[in-house]
Amino acid sequence: MTAPLPGTTEVPAADAGSSELLARLLSGPTGIGTNSLRPASAPAPAMEPPPVAATPVSEPPEPLAAQPSSSQRIEGLYCPPAVRDDRALADEINDRLVEWAEKEVGLYPDTELREALVGFDAGRSVVLCHPDAPGIDHLMAAARLLIGENAVDDYFCEAEYGGSADRRGAALAVAQSAIDPAHNTPRYEADWRTGIDSHPALRSMRSAMDYFYALATPAQAHRYRHDIANLYLGYSAEGDCISRHRTPAVWEYLVQRQFNNFRPCLTITDSIGGYELPAHLFAEPAVQRAVALSSNASTLCNDLYSLRKEQAGDRFHYSLPTVIAAEEECSIEDAFQKAIGVHNDIVHLFEEQAAALSAGNPLVARFMTGLHNWMCGNHEWHAGNVGTRYATSP
Template identity: 45%
Template sequence: MPDPRPSPLPSSLSATALPFIPAPAAHLPGAGAVAGPHAGPHAGPGDGHAREGAAAAGRPSPAVELILRGPSGLGTAGLHLARREEPPAPEVPGTPAADGAPAADKAGETGEAGEAGNPIPGLYHHPVAEPDPVRTEEVSRRIKAWALDEVELYPEEWEDQFDGFSVGRYMVACHPDAPTVEHLMIATRLMVAENAVDDCYCEDHGGSPVGLGGRLLLAHTALDALHTTQEYEPAWARSLHADAPRRAYRSAMEYLVQGAGPSQADRFRHDMARLHMGYLAEAAWAQTDYVPEVWEYLAMRQFNNFRPCPTLTDTVGGYELPADLHARPDMQRVIALAGNATTLVNDLYSYTKELASPGRHLNLPVVIAEREGLSEREAYLKAVEVHNDLMHRFEAEAAAVAADCPVPSVLRFLRGVAVWVDGNHYWHQTNTYRYSLPDFW
């Protein structure tokens, strides 16, 4: 069995942890971080972060170094990034940094899933290495077989969209320390199931805000089982096979329970309840045609966000962050900031896709434009700034937790969340099947 290896992906926590300064002070990217180029002297309002450039910071703080090197000392070998059953693929150079590459020439321009794609100019991020192609292919094969054979997730005419999602590349990029492909499959099934619920209940494949609460509550019982009388339990059990989202939730949760500890599974249930509450808030606003204040939108996005995904990092990594350490207020703050920042990455990369869809889709640029009277371009660039501020605060808060509680499992969990943040950006940038950039530069 090979020795444990460090993750091939540079972590967001490789940056020097800077104190959070709300603005207008510039946030300097740390080592390996990128804030893309600006378009020249007439960039316009909201370009503060686009003008940062890719500035390297000095030596990482001791707290960050603790996270990067992992635990040390007698008995800690098993707490490093996990051993892999298969040998790692040869190292592939990372995706190019945003060091002058232009945005897409035309809004709406797309390519095949897996093309390099361009990062959003000015967006603070960390380029990552290409995910292991052998693992990516195997995860992609297994998840498609699961979707078709085990849960009958989608009809034949949706196959191109499923393939274009590139979920195998996504999860391999986000979880490079998974000890086996089956560990990766835990996260991959849940990601696909969550998207099935979003698409079929909330979005463009039959979704509607009308009656959403009832649908979500019944689907949630596939994650958090109904405990009732013998008379009524069979009807509930049958309901879990009634539609694709519930079939996917039920099956993915069964696999999670088999591979996770009880507290990890319960953590996931609570995070999914948070997600569903966020769905309901957005649906309520859609029903009343309400555009929230910017802070209200950000509050909704703290719930309707990626949080359930990075908090699986210990389960997928084959270890467990104890429940009391996960519940620490400072750890909860780090997790919330990570989820908030990664969700705004989705807002920014999916901006043109949502503009081209029927109806009004709320995202941070749209809300800023409406509530603060800015042009579409100004609002988009301000949304980039909001993301960057959240990223810097995430890194600073994570470094503070590492310094205050340098427990091996805490350090590994923090690194895993940071790697997930980086992998999430990588997937959005490179998935040109789904996303393209607006012509704002």
């Protein structure tokens, strides 16, 4: 019998106030739909970075009133509240995503899968995670990439859609080429294009990347391609363990999770915010540590909220709570509490790192705020899906 998930507590989404970290950083959110959520006391940035050179995007709509929904947060799981939650804007993005999926890339064509796409609620995810986006086109760019990444995971990693753990490496190499084009002789490049055109997940990633190119610099696009390659490395490591029913040690699992995580979504925060953290600053070891910590915390949040759902399935599954339970020979309830502690420690380490970095450079501070916004928005998105997508009863 599957052990129940430890208690949750009801809290409103986008609660008033901001975290201690955000108070130390430069400013509150400035994107569409954030006027009522921006702290009045937030200081203005010392320097406004120049916008990314990009093709024009549509004018953002008038700010929409935030409409937070109730959520079920895991008791004891630390993460400050998201700074924006706008249901009307999220619905608009979801509608546009469905139109793109159906008319441009032929993704999830039947009614049941279309409902799954809407139910995933990528619109709310990007609204929560990117409160500084200057317009809806920027939010749509993030949402298309998110849907494309999930399509690759579904089709090449999940048995329900035909994926196989022992064949995913080869499939993911082809998936990488959808955003990192193959360069061969004309004949084989033509064969490659035909192969990409033949699969909905590959079409989705190629199309999403094309939209991303319209607002990202070449360095930002290269950064994203690199992080997706790392993501697929993590998928392959997971596939190896699943195919052999092997539960890794906790330290090995955390290494896997640093690759198989949400990092690609976090590292585009400047692109979606309409500015660029230059490559030499992004590559600084201290900045890379902050990116890794915020990405790891965001992904362990997923481990905790999805535990019941995964345990209720019939496939071999491992996550931070299950690997802790195996290694320490403790109950899943005790392991769950220990995993909460690991998550919380990583969030605090990120906040310390981000605060130190923010004190010296306003552009880095802006990027740190973006990472923090994404981490907090991701937590709220998971908490808002309790009882539907996550933490379902066994």
